[in-house]
Amino acid sequence: MKTNQFSSSSSSSPSDRRIGALLRHLTAETDADRVSSVFASPTSGGTGGSVFAHLVQAPEDPILGVTVAYNKDPSPIKLNLGVGAYRTEEGKPLVLNVVRKAEQQLVNDRSRIKEYLPIVGLGEFNKLSAKLILGADSPAIRENRVTTVECLSGTGSLRVGGEFLARHYHQKTIYIPQPTWGNHPKIFTLAGLSVKTYRYYDPSTRGLNFQGLLEDLGAAPQGSIVLLHACAHNPTGVDPTLEQWEQIRKLMRSKGLMPFFDSAYQGFASGSLDTDAKPIRMFVADGGELLVAQSYAKNMGLYGERVGALSIVCKAADVAGRVESQLKLVIRPMYSNPPIHGASIVAVILRDRNLFNEWTLELKAMADRIISMRKQLFEALRSRGTPGDWTHIIKQIGMFTFTGLNPAQVAFMTKEYHIYMTSDGRISMAGLSSKTVPHLADAIHAVVTKAV
Amino acid sequence: MDSVFSNVDRAPEDPILGVTVAYNNDPSPAKLNLGVGAYRTEEGKPLVLDVVRRAEQQLVNDPSRVKEYIPIAGLADFNKLSAKLILGADSPAIQESRVATIQCLSGTGSLRVGAEFLKKHYHQSVIFIPKPTWGNHPKVFNLAGLSVEYYRYYDPATRGLDFQGLLEDLGAAPSGAIVLLHACAHNPTGVDPTPEEWEQIRQLIRSKSLLPFFDSAYQGFASGSLDTDAHSVRTFVADGGECLIAQSYAKNMGLYGERVGALSIVCKSADVASKVESQVKLVVRPMYSSPPIHGASIVATILKNSDMYNDWTIELKGMADRIISMRQQLFDALKAKGTPGDWSHIIKQIGMFTFTGLNKEQVVFMTKEYHIYMTSDGRISMAGLSTKTVPHLVEAIHAAVTRVD
Numbered sequence: 001m002k003t004n005q006f007s008s009s010s011s012s013s014p015s016d017r018r019i020g021a022l023l024r025h026l027t028a029e030t031d032a033d034r035v036s037s038v039f040a041s042p043t044s045g046g047t048g049g050s051v052f053a054h055l056v057q058a059p060e061d062p063i064l065g066v067t068v069a070y071n072k073d074p075s076p077i078k079l080n081l082g083v084g085a086y087r088t089e090e091g092k093p094l095v096l097n098v099v100r101k102a103e104q105q106l107v108n109d110r111s112r113i114k115e116y117l118p119i120v121g122l123g124e125f126n127k128l129s130a131k132l133i134l135g136a137d138s139p140a141i142r143e144n145r146v147t148t149v150e151c152l153s154g155t156g157s158l159r160v161g162g163e164f165l166a167r168h169y170h171q172k173t174i175y176i177p178q179p180t181w182g183n184h185p186k187i188f189t190l191a192g193l194s195v196k197t198y199r200y201y202d203p204s205t206r207g208l209n210f211q212g213l214l215e216d217l218g219a220a221p222q223g224s225i226v227l228l229h230a231c232a233h234n235p236t237g238v239d240p241t242l243e244q245w246e247q248i249r250k251l252m253r254s255k256g257l258m259p260f261f262d263s264a265y266q267g268f269a270s271g272s273l274d275t276d277a278k279p280i281r282m283f284v285a286d287g288g289e290l291l292v293a294q295s296y297a298k299n300m301g302l303y304g305e306r307v308g309a310l311s312i313v314c315k316a317a318d319v320a321g322r323v324e325s326q327l328k329l330v331i332r333p334m335y336s337n338p339p340i341h342g343a344s345i346v347a348v349i350l351r352d353r354n355l356f357n358e359w360t361l362e363l364k365a366m367a368d369r370i371i372s373m374r375k376q377l378f379e380a381l382r383s384r385g386t387p388g389d390w391t392h393i394i395k396q397i398g399m400f401t402f403t404g405l406n407p408a409q410v411a412f413m414t415k416e417y418h419i420y421m422t423s424d425g426r427i428s429m430a431g432l433s434s435k436t437v438p439h440l441a442d443a444i445h446a447v448v449t450k451a452v
Numbered sequence: 453m454d455s456v457f458s459n460v461d462r463a464p465e466d467p468i469l470g471v472t473v474a475y476n477n478d479p480s481p482a483k484l485n486l487g488v489g490a491y492r493t494e495e496g497k498p499l500v501l502d503v504v505r506r507a508e509q510q511l512v513n514d515p516s517r518v519k520e521y522i523p524i525a526g527l528a529d530f531n532k533l534s535a536k537l538i539l540g541a542d543s544p545a546i547q548e549s550r551v552a553t554i555q556c557l558s559g560t561g562s563l564r565v566g567a568e569f570l571k572k573h574y575h576q577s578v579i580f581i582p583k584p585t586w587g588n589h590p591k592v593f594n595l596a597g598l599s600v601e602y603y604r605y606y607d608p609a610t611r612g613l614d615f616q617g618l619l620e621d622l623g624a625a626p627s628g629a630i631v632l633l634h635a636c637a638h639n640p641t642g643v644d645p646t647p648e649e650w651e652q653i654r655q656l657i658r659s660k661s662l663l664p665f666f667d668s669a670y671q672g673f674a675s676g677s678l679d680t681d682a683h684s685v686r687t688f689v690a691d692g693g694e695c696l697i698a699q700s701y702a703k704n705m706g707l708y709g710e711r712v713g714a715l716s717i718v719c720k721s722a723d724v725a726s727k728v729e730s731q732v733k734l735v736v737r738p739m740y741s742s743p744p745i746h747g748a749s750i751v752a753t754i755l756k757n758s759d760m761y762n763d764w765t766i767e768l769k770g771m772a773d774r775i776i777s778m779r780q781q782l783f784d785a786l787k788a789k790g791t792p793g794d795w796s797h798i799i800k801q802i803g804m805f806t807f808t809g810l811n812k813e814q815v816v817f818m819t820k821e822y823h824i825y826m827t828s829d830g831r832i833s834m835a836g837l838s839t840k841t842v843p844h845l846v847e848a849i850h851a852a853v854t855r856v857d
Contacts, residue, residue, distance in 0.1 A: 050720035051628070051663060051694060055573055058730035061524065061737060085520055093518040100515075107512045110505075113498040115490055116708045119466065152557075152740035159739055168460050186738035223456070258456065289456060303521045304745035315455035325463035332466060333591035334564055334739070335557035340709035341746040 062182055063422055070420040078418035079436050081427040084234070084399045085303055086366055089433045094366070096301045098358045102348040106341075117337045119328040121150020121309075125343040128350040129309040133263060133277055133294050140284050144317035147324035149310050149331065150338045153303075154264045154295030155187060157310035161260060161291045162191030163330045164312075164323075165225060174225040174260065175217065177201075179424065181234045184227065184262075193225070201236045206392035206404050208238050217251055225258045230292075231276040232269035232398020235426035239269075239397055245279045249286065259283055259290040268299045269398045271367035273360065284313055296346055298399065299363055305342025366430075370399060373432040377401075380441035386448055399430050409447045417443035467587055468827055475825040483823040484841055486832040489639070489804045490708055491771055494838045499771070501706045503763045507753040511746075522745050524733040526555020526714070530748040533755040534714040538668055538682055538699050545689050549722035552729035554715045554736065555743045558708075559669045559700030560592060562715040566665060566696045567596030568735045569717075569728075570630060579630040579665065580622065582606075584829065586639045589632065589667075598630070606641045611797035611809050613643050622656055630663045635697075636681040637674035637803020640831035644674075644802055650684045654691065664688055664695040673704045674803045676772035678765065689718055701751050703804065704768055710747025771835075775804060778837045782806075785846040791853055804835050814852040822848035 060068055066082030088094050106112060120126065126148040130141055140146050151157040166172055174193045176184050177200035185195045198220070199212030217226060228248075233239055240248060252259060261280050267273040283290050289312075296307040310327070314320040331337070349355045378393045393401050405413070405425035413419045419440060421427045432440065465473060471487030493499050511517060525531065531553040535546055545551050556562040571577055579598045581589050582605035590600045603625070604617025622631060633653075638644055645653060657664055666685050672678040688695050694717075701712040715732070719725040736742070754760045783798045798806050810818070810830035818824045824845060826832045837845065 048720075050724040051575070051661075052573060052717075052719055052724050052728050055724065055727040055731055057727045058734050061733070064524065083521070093520050095517075095519055099519070103512050107508050112500075114500055114504070114707055114709045115498050116488070116702075119469065152744070155737075155741040156739070168457065170456070183737060183741065186734075190738045256456075297521075302519055304519045304742070306740060306742070306744040312457075314457055319455045319457050319460065322460045322462045323457050326460055328466065329463050329591075332560075332588060333595045334561070335711060336560040336588070337709070337711070339557070339711040339744040339747065342744065 066420050066422055069414075073418055073420075075418040077439060079420065079431065079439060081419060081421045081431040081440070084298070084428050084430065086298065086301060086399070086430040087433070089369065091431075091433055091436070094301055096359065096362045098349055098355050098362060099301060099345055102345045102355060105348060106344055114340065117150070117340050117343075119331050119337050120148075120324065121338045122340065122343045122347060124351065125150055125347040126309060128347055129294055130311050132273065132350060133266060133280060133292055133311065134284055134313075135274070135277065135281055138281070138284060140313045145314050145320050147312050147314070147320040147327065149324065149327050150343050151293075151308050151310050151331075152306040152335075152338060153297050153308040154262060154293050155183065155308075156306065156338075157293035157295070157308045158184070158187050158260075158262060159191055160327065160330050160334070161293060161310045161312070162188045162193055164327055165258075165260075165291075166192030167330070168323075168326060169225070169258065171221065171223040171225060171258070173221065174227055175220055175257075176227045177213075177229065177233070179235060180227070180229070181262075188227075196220075198226070200233070201238060201402065203404065206238070206389075206402065207395070208240055208244070210240070210244055214247065214251060217248070217257065218255070220255065220257060223256045223258065225260050226252060228259055228261050228279070230261045230263035230266065230280050232265040232400075234264070234398070235400050235422070235424060236402040237396025237398050237400050238392075238402070240279075242278065242282075245282060249283055253286060253288055259288075261290065261292045263292055264295040264298060265398050266294070266299055267360070267363045268367055271364040271371075273363070287315075289314055296342070300346060300349070300359070302342050302345065305345070306339060307342035307346055370429045373429045373437065374401070376434060376437045377429075377432065377441060380437050381444060384441055384445045386441070386445045388448060399428055401427050401429055403427055403444070405444070405447065412447050412450075413443045416446070419443050471825050471827055474819075478823055478825075480823040482844060484825065484836065484844060486824060486826045486836040486845070489703070489833050489835065491703065491706060491804070491835040492838070494774065496836075496838055496841070499706055501764065501767045503754055503760050503767060504706060504750055507750045507760060510753060511749050519745065521742050522555075522748075524736050524742050525553075525729060526743045527745070527748045527752060529756065530555055530752040531714060533752055534699055535716050537678065537755060538671060538685060538697055538716065539689055539718075540679070540682065540686055543686070543689060544692075545718050550719050550725050552717045552719065552725040552732065554729065554732050555748050556698075556713050556715050556736075557711040557740075557743060558702050558713040559667060559698050560588065560713075561711065561743075562698035562700070562713045563589070563592050563665075563667060564596055565732060565735050565739070566698060566715045566717070567593050567598055569732050570663075570665075570696075571597035572735070573731060574630070574663065576626065576628040576630060576663070578626065579632055580625055580662075581632040582618075582634065582638070584640060585632070585634070586667075593632075601625070601629075603631070605638070606643060606807065608809065611643070611794075611807065612800065613645055613649065615645070615649055619652065619656060622653070622662065623660070625660065625662060628661050628663065630665050631657060633664055633666050633684070635666045635668035635671065635685050637670035637805075639669070639803070640805050640827070640829060641807040642801025642803050642805050643797075643807070645684075647683065650687060654688055657688075658691060658693055666695060666697040668697055669700040669703060670803050671699070671704055672765070672768045673772055676769040676776075678768070692720075694718055694720060701747070705751060705754070705764070707747050707750065710750065711744060712747035712751055775834045778834045778842070779806070781839060781842050782834075782837065782845065785842055786849065789846055789850050791846070791850045793853060804833055805831050806834055807831055808849070810849070810852060811857075814856045817852050817856045818848045821851065824848050
């Protein structure tokens with residue numbers, strides 16, 4: 001390891017001395033003190049500590065940390081109900097057939113190149129994504145009032161949208177439901193917005209606190225941004241009914257509140273792409289403005305490819321054009337332009353009628369398996385006579401069930417039954433199978449009947 | 453009722469990418485795009501490296517591969533291999549586990565994540581960047597929350613390095629300030645310090661505890677040698693000190709649109725590196741959760757297989773050599789034509805770009821009369837030239853220099 005370059009000349013190398021002489025020669029007309037004050041520094045070798053010595057170890061991400069803990073567990077009966085990634089009945093990750101087909105097609109096409117995409121991403125992908133979420137016949141699309149930019153899955157779309165609003169929208173507060181996905185407040189805070197919450201989940205009913213929601217949104221300042229889970233609320237699985245959505249819409253429009261939809265489960269929740277998009281389409285149909293963050297992580301199983309889109313529905317085509325130009329100024333200094341591979345897969349599937357249809361079948365199969373797991377778990381708890389009302393398991397929708405278990409009960413289930421979930425009692429139904437439902441039912445029964 | 457976005461102004465087109473937009477709109481058959489820095493073959497076509505196609509085939513034909521989320525910090529083997537590539541396999545910093553490497557979205561993403569990390573955790577929030585530099589640099593750092601100052605770099609009189617000015621400005625920087633350094637093939641000028649000049653820069657930076665942040669977008673692409681182009685970075689690491697490095701695979705592996713890169717933070721100790729990595733993850737998670745799997749998998753496949761790695765170095769050298777040859781041809785042609793001025797900077801500068809020294813009016817003239825597209829600072833992408841198109845460019849330069857001031 002090299003010693004201090006500026007220690008006494010008897011210990012420095014000939015080249016150091018030549019360079020030292022050159023340095024002195026070059027700086028001869030400048031402050032001589034500057035040359036002689038050259039000394040060991042914290043960022044140089046030898047002496048001095050790290051400039052990052054004061055850093056603390058950041059805690060593991062609470063959601064992803066569940067899988068980290070699961071991986072470390074040697075028990076053969078361990079069950080991972082943590083992160084929301086689909087698993088087959090055999091407990092394996094799934095790459096959709098239609099995705100493999102599309103990928104083969106792309107990679108075998110020797111005319112394809114890897115040039116930079118435009119800052120806004122793959123044009124065809126953007127158009128198809130807007131059609132998918134808003135409906136092919138959407139007036140907003142026909143009137144060119146929608147700007148859609150390819151982003152990195154749902155997270156990236158939320159962040160880019162958040163930064164755009166922080167810069168260009170007159171209200172810098174966003175209301176998020178209580179509870180919500182753990183990453184939401186961090187995304188919006190770093191985007192430059194301030195975060196408030198509105199009541200959403202009612203622990204006593206394990207359903208929607210609709211009164212509380214209406215009161216809190218009703219009390220929000222005019223123009224505030226409101227985050228809405230388009231369907232399959234994460235983590236609770238509790239969604240408003242269509243009638244409730246209509247009331248929410250009316251209230252929000254009456255107060256000029258800006259809807260920002262997070263759509264991560266279109267088609268994955270009910271099995272129908274149109275059904276799961278209905279709340280968003282109701283808002284667009286009233287002619288008003290809104291933002292939508294769209295993810296293909298779950299419904300196309302493209303998790304690691306990071307494919308998503310941010311759409312901003314505006315009052316006029318001219319406005320949409322200007323908004324798009326400003327979105328580019330958010331994206332360019334963040335990562336320049338988005339990745340080509342995942343978006344290309346999506347475009348291949350969405351543009352081809354046969355592949356699109358195949359996709360809807362595979363999508364429905366995933367949604368159906370999850371719905372079946374809900375039924376099986378509910379039946380298993382009922383047949384065990386587990387105390388409590390467990391109907392929320394079949395009333396809630398999407399990948400997650402908010403069991404209602406408390407952190408102490410969750411810890412017990414992990415310790416005694418090697419079942420991993422987030423500490424808020426959220427379980428991923430996608431992680432269950434017919435084989436493992438009994439084990440989970442036993443664990444829930446045990447924890448609910450003992451005095452924990 | 454009016455749009456809530458009525459007051460949003462139309463943003464100007466990105467100056468660099470806007471060149472290609474204008475080029476695409478031009479119907480002239482003689483048009484030449486010397487704007488954006490993406491490699492072109494002698495036939496003027498984009499290039500996907502053979503070894504990249506092979507790696508991609510291998511990946512996509514492997515039915516055991518899945519598309520699950522990769523960790524927030526990216527693919528572990530990609531990260532290890534990237535650190536080895538830029539620092540050298542025998543780097544003591546790597547052996548001592550003092551390097552935190554996080555997969556990011558190419559060079560831009562690595563710079564942005566690194567800058568946000570520094571804004572949050574480093575005691576100084578000013579970064580000194582060379583004048584001139586890539587147009588996106590100040591924006592990346594400003595949005596990360598850093599304030600941007602400039603240090604003298606390019607000397608228009610010599611079309612070379614203003615070394616005196618550089619030393620003075622870095623010498624006057626506050627202790628601990630961050631300094632952006634182009635590892636090689638400075639963009640846009642193509643002017644790099646010599647190894648001796650780098651050594652003086654290193655000593656000055658260390659003496660003032662300035663924190664080096666390297667932008668390495670052209671490793672192997674500049675000289676044709678991966679080790680040569682990493683030399684500046686490695687001498688800083690060899691002195692045991694700390695630094696950040698933003699690494700891009702856009703050019704040297706031709707992976708532009710896949711957005712593959714890595715941020716490495718070289719720390720004083722393994723313990724610090726581990727804490728640094730955990731904190732960088734807190735920057736990434738609320739930005740895009742985790743990076744994309746595809747491009748990084750291609751890179752890992754190539755770097756870990758010694759045959760593919762060798763094939764890559766050969767294709768890489770092929771690209772670098774073609775660019776060096778274009779420099780020589782352009783220089784020779786200007787000399788043969790007797791175009792007034794000293795054009796030796798064309799062969800002295802290195803990398804994808806040449807800073808021609810042409811002014812805004814001359815650039816506009818060349819676009820209007822000769823349908824040649826470049827950025828308004830007179831930067832041309834040598835990768836966009838071919839033996840066939842050199843004469844056209846020479847005509848245009850000659851006309852601009854003799855008729856337009």
